[in-house]
Amino acid sequence: APPEARPRPSRRATALVRDATAAVYATLDALDTAPADGLAHRPEAAPLPYEALLEAVRARHPGRTLHTLALGPAPEGARHHALAPATRWPSLLRVLLLAELARDPVALAAALVELQPPDMGAEGSLHWVRPPAPPTAGAPSPAPRAFNQLALGSYNEKLVIESIREAGTLSRVEIAASTGLTPQAVSRITRNLLTSGLIVQDEGRSAGAGKPRIPLRLRPDAGYAVGIHLDPWMITAVAVDLCGQVVARRRMPLEAPRDPDWCLAQMAALAREAAAEVPHGGPVLGYGAALPGPLDRRAGVLLDPPLFEGWERVEVGTKLSGLLGSPVVVEKDATAAAIGERWLGAAERAEDFVYLYLGAGAGSGAFLGGDVHRGATGNAGELGELCARRPRPVGDDGAGDDEAADDGVPRSAEECAPISTTLARVRAAGLPVPRGEDAYPWVCARAAEGDPVVREIVDGVARVLARGAAGLVGLFDTELVVVGGPAVLPGVRTRYLDVITAAVNTFPLAHHVRTVRVAPSHLGEEAAAVGAASSVFHATFTPSLKTGRRAKN
Template sequence: MPIGIVGGNAERNRDHNQRVVLEYVRTNEPAGRAEIARSCSLSIQAVSNIAAVLESQGLLKPDGHRTGVRGKPALQYRFNPDGAFAVGVELRPDAIVVSLLNLSGELSYSKRITSVVADPQTAVLQILGLLEEAMTETNRERSHLLGAGIVMPGPFGQTALTSAGEAVLPGWDNLDPQEVFEKSLNCPTLIENDATAAAVSERVAGVAKGLDDFCFVYFGAGIGLGVISNGHIQRGAYGNAGEIGHIITQFQGNQCACGNKGCLETYASRFAAIQYMQKFGIDLSTGADFAKLLQESNPHMLDWLDQAGGHLSQVIGTLENLYDPQTIILGGALPDTVIDALIERIELPVGSVSNRADRQIARLVRGFSGRQTAAIGGAAMVIHQTITPSHLTLA
């Protein structure tokens, strides 16, 4: 019943510490117990006990001894990526994608079906079937299933903006999808939007591995934003944070479906590109069309990219100034070459808190997971939640 901040006890503390150790090993492997203890402010003995538990659960595995330094060689622990797995599901009106990820975020299975009826009952049955199939294919036991992360278009009972070209799922209006999936899949379930899921997937296994502060600009039908800050997902007060597509980049500009004029989405989204090219009689309905036109250096395509790049530059600059992230990632349902072409065209302001000399990573990078981002992101959400400790920080 109680939701929100709660008190701790020995059991919850133990849980927390397991996560802390797991997360430390994941991002610093290989690591010995003494090292872990120092870094996590725990006693060696405590780490020893915790490591033993995690090893017995198959989440950690020993990997030889460290040599070359003084003292007794430390037994090095590594993350055991195959100790558990998570399912990610992307549910859209026209397709379902089911992906299996191991604990390291490596994709071990993925299947996409396009003959979809997206109403609740049918969709759930289809997903269940795909999950069973995936588990037999990959020889996984259900007991190792951490949970499921579902990425689907919302909103659910929340006020939100209507976006251009965004399809809605039929029949889900009055349902709580979290509840529906939790019951039918019979495992812990998370529901998330595509941008946030993509951001998490980059952190679990992509270009943001080890980063605690970054933004992911997601090109779906519209444009979304996922923000990880201090290692935690930012959702805002009502779960609608990151509505980057409706930032106005042009005073009195294009009419947007949301009612405003000049929204970023009307210039730089996939849907915007489709509309733009339509004016010249060019069909751009698939991602392949995009890539092909770009490769051919189609002048209209290049024009669109230039224009989109200009609008994106403004918004990316704003993100840097507001969030002060380690990096900003671009990705989603566009071919890699198109993302790269956009990145090339984005001019980052010289005067920015992000323009620092000691950068470890570029200010702007392309996401790793490409088209499957959403489903992978769903599974990554589960892994993220399993791994990420809920904050107990020391100054």
């Protein structure tokens, strides 16, 4: 179109594109370490991953003509466009990413969030296959303007959103006081957020003399996310609004054998069904998956988790993304639960805390220094060794140890599988436990009724897990432990809380310095699924807290 016919971008849109461009350039600057001809002299083994990449692209985008831009010799099988020998790969990647920015900024934002420059340099190559656009029926519903841009445009906008979310409602004066932003900056940012539909105004409240203060709050239906939780015996999918309320849920019991591809297809199907029930066809901002460990979060790969035979190395992130036509945020289930607790708990969970997640297994997630703690690979928070009755000496292969497997591989205390251990012990005590999904709720109901046998079994499991909780408190020096997950149903919740409270305030060496509060989770038994959905909001709206909570004026 001629220049005079093109719509002139607003200053707001220009600022967002500028910030997006800066994000792309910062990422590529971190990657820009190769020599000018770095890709022209690859070792002979290099064509194999190149061919694998081409096959992945063909499979993801069937029926398309494939072109490649090559900075050196490339295998046959596609139409090639040779670049000048002096062209450097970071320069090419800049052009491609900026072109992708214009096509689908939200998908590119998710890709950039997962970009790990130090790890890419180790292989000398970067592979990213653009997900196909999901099929649409008719014209799509317009999304709020803020969601049509890469991220939210600025750290300060995210800081304002975080402050409002934690408080529930805040006036502009209160936002300025809590964030350190100038009143002018707060006015500009809140005006943009109101225009985009992300926040709304309530009726003004009197603050004495002068103009009434107008409270601002998040608009729940401004955006939704879908969370999927894979458990050894259940797949759960939930759709959650921006304030953390579940608006749709789907569940499917699992029975062995659990084929990975079949399970992933069911996970995607349940996620689509939950997304379809979002009220009034509201915008779904993304999908999150909560998985049992161990996993490689950066690659989205599940690595032979317990109770999942045949899942040695399953690319859950990539496969789910392909099935859903959208990027998928992958988290360990306990970490996802901690993120959900932070998002839904608001001001009550604004401090650092450890989340003790009890279900088919036992693990933990944590917020430390104001941000989620994942560790190097996303596997932080394993409890097995912390709960062991007798820690193994370094170098001991476990021979002769009743807490080690026959092959010498360490074995966690059996109480680290609280649901199955409780059921097995109650059945061994001669109680008529039903089969299927009703078994564990039945046991919890008996405990609530005061059955002494059941209560002693529950307390015994809780005492072992409390050792792990005490170890976490001693390690992280936190004053809040949140307990949740499918094992902590109402009938046994008080038993777990009482036992763990006693342990974390008795065993750690520094117990006389602090009083640790142990609180039940806000999320219930769907903690991991709700947390997986909340991880989408966390990645999109939460400012990086590693540099502090004060504003960048």
